[in-house]
Amino acid sequence: MLRRSGQAIPLLLLISIIIFLILHEAPGGPLTPYLQNPHITAADIARLKHNFGLDRPLYIQYLAWLSHVVRGDFGYSTSNSMTVAGAILDRMPATVILMGCAFVVSLLIGIPAGLLAAIKPYSIWDYLVTTFAFFGQSMPVFWFALMLQLVFSVHGITGFGYRLQLPSASMCYTDACPIDDRIVHLILPTLVLSLAFIATWSRFTRSSMLEVIKTDYMRTAAAKGLAPAVVILKHGLKNAVIPVVTVIAISLPGIVGGAIITETIFAWPGMGRLFFNALGQFDFPLLMGYLMLVSFLVVLFNLLADVAYAWLDPRVKYD
Numbered sequence: 001m002l003r004r005s006g007q008a009i010p011l012l013l014l015i016s017i018i019i020f021l022i023l024h025e026a027p028g029g030p031l032t033p034y035l036q037n038p039h040i041t042a043a044d045i046a047r048l049k050h051n052f053g054l055d056r057p058l059y060i061q062y063l064a065w066l067s068h069v070v071r072g073d074f075g076y077s078t079s080n081s082m083t084v085a086g087a088i089l090d091r092m093p094a095t096v097i098l099m100g101c102a103f104v105v106s107l108l109i110g111i112p113a114g115l116l117a118a119i120k121p122y123s124i125w126d127y128l129v130t131t132f133a134f135f136g137q138s139m140p141v142f143w144f145a146l147m148l149q150l151v152f153s154v155h156g157i158t159g160f161g162y163r164l165q166l167p168s169a170s171m172c173y174t175d176a177c178p179i180d181d182r183i184v185h186l187i188l189p190t191l192v193l194s195l196a197f198i199a200t201w202s203r204f205t206r207s208s209m210l211e212v213i214k215t216d217y218m219r220t221a222a223a224k225g226l227a228p229a230v231v232i233l234k235h236g237l238k239n240a241v242i243p244v245v246t247v248i249a250i251s252l253p254g255i256v257g258g259a260i261i262t263e264t265i266f267a268w269p270g271m272g273r274l275f276f277n278a279l280g281q282f283d284f285p286l287l288m289g290y291l292m293l294v295s296f297l298v299v300l301f302n303l304l305a306d307v308a309y310a311w312l313d314p315r316v317k318y319d
Contacts, residue, residue, distance in 0.1 A: 001303070001307060004303050004306060005303065008299045008300075008303065011299060012292075012295060012296060012299060015292070015295045016062075016066070016069075016288075016292055016295075017062065019288060019291050019292065019295075020062050020065065020288065021058070023284055023287055023288065024058060024061075026282065029054070029284070030052065030054060030282075030284035030285075031045065031048060031049065031052075031054065032281070032282035032284075033078045033079065033281055033282060033283065034048055065288070069292070072085070073085075074285060074288065074289040074292075075285030075286075075288070075289070076285060077278070077283055077285055077286040078281070078283050078284075078285070078286075079277060079278055079281040079283040079286065080274075080283075080286070084285050084286050084288075084289035085289070087274065087286060088271065088274070088286075088289060088290065088293065091269060091270050091271050091273075091274045092256065092270075092271060094268060094269045094270040095255070095256060095257070095263070095268075095270030095271040095272065096255060096256065097182075097186070098186065098189055098190065098193070098259075098263070098268060098270060099193065099254055099255040099256070099259065099270075100255055101186055101190045102189075102190045102193035102194045102197065103197070103251070103252075103255055105190060105194045105198075106193075106194045106197030106198045106201060107201070107248075109194070109198050109202075110197060110198040110199075110200070110201030110202045110205065111201060111202070111205050111241070111244070113129050113132075113198070113202040113205075114129065114201065114202035114203065114204065114205025114206040114209065115205055115206075115209055115232070115237065115240075116129070117129040117130065117202065117206045118205070118206045118207075118208075118209030118210045118213065118240075119209070119213075119232060121210065126206075129202055129206065130203075130206075132198075132199065132202075133198075133199040133200075133202050133203045134199075135199070136195045136196055136198060136199025136200075137196065137199045137200060137203075139195060139196075141192060141195075141196065141259075141261050141262060142261050142265060144192055144195060145188075145189075145192045145261070145262055145265045145266065146265065148188050148191060148192060149168040149188065149265070149266075152164065152165065152166040152168075152188060153165065153166055153167065153168035153188070166184060166187055166188055167184060167185050167188075168188060168266060188266065189259075189262050189263070189266045189268060192262050192266075193259055193262055197251060200247060201244060201247060201248065204243055204244045204247050205240065205241070205244050208240040208241070208242070208243045208244060209236065209237070209240040211240075212236045212239050212240045213236060217235065218231060218235060218236055221235045242309060245305050245308045245309065246305055248305075249301045249302055249304060249305035249308075250298070250301070250302075252297070252301040253294055253297035253298045253301055256271065256293070256294075256297055257271055257272070257275075257290075257293070257294040257297065259272045260272040260273070260275055260276050263276070264276045271290065274286070274290065275287070275290045278290065
């Protein structure tokens, strides 16, 4: 873990350099929010460039930004009128609630669905899981979210004397809000986000479990007279989920990073919508802070996935 952590440091530095260069090469650059002001003059732009250090060489600008970041200072958000760290921490609870719910629902449905499909291959259940997986992987997220809003929020569903109509706007996630109000507002965005997760995880679990079932040690465990549930869950599932760990580890940064499209459509006050708004106004400090946070989480969760490999399969060694 220490060696992998040491390797992550130059990787994050390289990522920060690439992101820094790309954002600086964007039209307008870091001064884009000020250029949108029709009353600003060329002298004002020159003064802003000097005050922000944008008239210095690019590598000097990067080193100045890096020196502030290592001290925990990500700069000031021009679109939120607050520090970058403050803007991110302010939106993080809403994203963690939404993405956490979607992650738990996907985990409780996707893994068991793929497992049952592998245990009974080419059955009705297997065909249903496979069809749903293809549907979930090919369905555009924005279209599915808009259709759910149209059906459950705009029109509603009426039957048996009841009318089901779910809200499509953002929720109040503070302690002052009733718990039932939070749950109702979570339903539609959770369904949208869970669709892709369930489809992907069930497919990976099914294919991995099918390979494990055919191995010699599984036949040996069954020949010893062990119960089928013990053979599948104790001997098979632990090895079958190893490839799934990679997929889940890649998905985990989204719990903090948020879902840009879903949060924007449902007006969810989370990290994804924060990034979308920052991108529209080209809030350079906030974009750098958000992208570096997501990059750090990707590297971190891949490190945790390596640790999980070694725990799940003792044969895995990192030399």
